[in-house]
Amino acid sequence: MxxxxxxxxxxxxxxxxxxxxxxxxxxxxxxxxxxxxxxPMADGGEGTVQALVDATNGRFLTAQVQNALDQTVSAQYGILGDGKTAVIEMAAASGIQYVDAQTQNPLITTTYGTGQLMAAALAQGVQTIVIGLGGSATNDGGAGMAQALGVRLLDVDGQVLPLGGGALARLARIDTTHMIPALSRVKVVIASDVTNPLVGPNGASAVFGPQKGATPAMVAQLDRNLTHFAAVIERDLGKSVAQILGAGAAGGLGAGLLAFTDAQVQPGVEMVVAQTxxxxxxxxxxxxxxxxxxxxxxxxxxxxxxxxxxxxxxxxxxxxxxxxxxxxxxxxxxxxxxxxxxxxxxxxxxxxxxxxxxxxxxxxxxxxxxxxxxxxxxx
Structure with missing residues (x-):
């Protein structure tokens, strides 16, 4: 038996x-x-790195990154047993655990640390990066992630935007010429069960923003900013991400990954089934x-x-x-x-x-x- x-x-x-x-x-x-x-199994949320590393006899690595409030923390990610696949939980760097009732503010929280984890994985020479989206404290559309990977988000004066979804209203141009070259050679798998689009009444800001401390006024502001971000992405990168199902996951990090990497969305548990x-x-x-x-x-x-x-x-x-x-x-x-x-x-x-x-x-x-x-x- x-x-x-x-x-x-x-x-x-x-x-x-x-x-x-x-x-x-x-x-x-x-x-x-x-x-x-x-x-050991998982569905793309908390515990995904642990489950996949355990199931494939992989290993854990730690990197110093910036958390959702731009503070330096140690965050863990995994390399699977094949030695070619990295698995990251965005919450390890950009999760809700880094904020509280006093410090939560989706206008300033950032996915920069998630991008740093991706950069650390790229330095290990991996061919695939699996990213579990869930438990985020952010609503920046993955802008911080992109910035950590070398993307320059510029205002009308050519100045780099500060971190956070609140600054995206001033975005005038996206410059990808300094993006980490290795990023174009890896496959990115987005593990998420969220089907929300980036913007609109079912978008990242409207549905998940209040959970992260957004007032009704903030929700409206963030949705406008993400709409503008998506428009600039479409103009400068030729990718339409505003209404893709799943783009609104993790405060729009799904959209950022779709825009700046060769990413595919896969239901979390299906991804784990495949990897194990x-x-x-x-x-x-x-x-x-x-x-x-x-x-x-x-x-x-x-x-x-x-x-x-x-x-x-x-x-x-x-x-x-x-x-x-x-x-x-x-x-x-x-x-x-x-x-x-x-x-x-x-x-x-x-x-x-x-x-x-x-x-x-x-x-x-x-x-x-x-x-x-x-x-x-x-x-």
Whole structure:
């Protein structure tokens, strides 16, 4: 019997790798002779670098970069086991964790540090850069990222614009002559499940700006600025990014990547499935176990458990797909129609969130053992 363990992280509790190991411990207690393969997963958000490095036996590197508030911080990125692919979470440099209620200001926050991480990866000689978009504190359309990579954003006097989305109103010309040459030779994969365009009522500023501290007046200003940025991009670079689905991800960083690199947007979990080789691994599996911290009706929209289930059923429809979660919400019936065969909860009874998080690893092992007992009865 082949059992593949492909969970996401359980947020604030265990990494995807730790979750897979906890599951395996429970299964092996009852099914010691089964063949096990651990494939840590993610969906492009938090934990993507960790999952992909773990799954491919890659390595972690650290770079000194500027955070969303232009302060120097250490940020981690990964090189996958092939040695040719870098994986970056934009939040590592430009994430919401760097601001608070007093300092959040999407007029000045910047993706400059994300560009610095990309430059660090390019210096390693990689051929592909995977960038997970999520958890951003920014709304600059990827302008800071571009500036870190050598792009000059100039005003009417030929002066370089300051960082932040608030300055884009003064943009007169884009100069790419000093852009890092290696950037034109790499493939960039944008891992994101956000389908919002850059501008408009469903754009980056209107939908995500308020979460980053934008007042209604700021939202209107930022949307105007991004509209202007997109117009200059189209005039100077010949690329139309304003209404591309996904361009509004991470405060418009999606648009910036599409404008200044040879980038393609791919749903996060599909990207992780491809990078880990999960489809081939599950082709002869009997049982596939996935999961994450919470499962509910929203799981169907590109979250790891449903991404794993779809990948499995495409190549091995007879395999049983089991999902485990710390919390099970409403509307999960739809997931049974999309490839998940059964869903189990780790929490054995009423307890505080803090206690449930603390006991996640133990509870994962216990519920996995219980599932294994059922499987053993059937075999």
């Amino acid at each position: 082949k059992i593949v363990l492909a969970p996401d992280s359980f947020k604030n509790a265990v990494t995807a790798k730790e979750a897979a190991r906890a599951m395996r411990k429970g299964f092996e207690k009852i099914l010691p002779s089964a063949s096990y393969v651990e494939v 080789g999960l489809t081939e691994i599950v082709r002869d599996a009997d049982i596939v176990v996935t999961g994450e911290g919470g499962i509910d009706s929203q799981t169907q929209y590109g979250k790891t458990p449903i991404g794993v289930a779809k990948a499995v059923k495409q190549v091995n429809p007879q395999a049983t797909v089991i999902a485990i979660a710390g919390y099970i919400g409403a509307g999960i019936d739809v997931l049974y129609e999309l490839g998940i065969d059964s869903i189990f909860c780790t929490t054995p009874g009423a307890m505080s969130l803090a206690k449930a998080i603390e006991a996640t690893e133990v509870n994962l092992t216990q519920v996995s053992e219980n599932i294994a007992r059922l499987i053993a009865k059937q075999h």
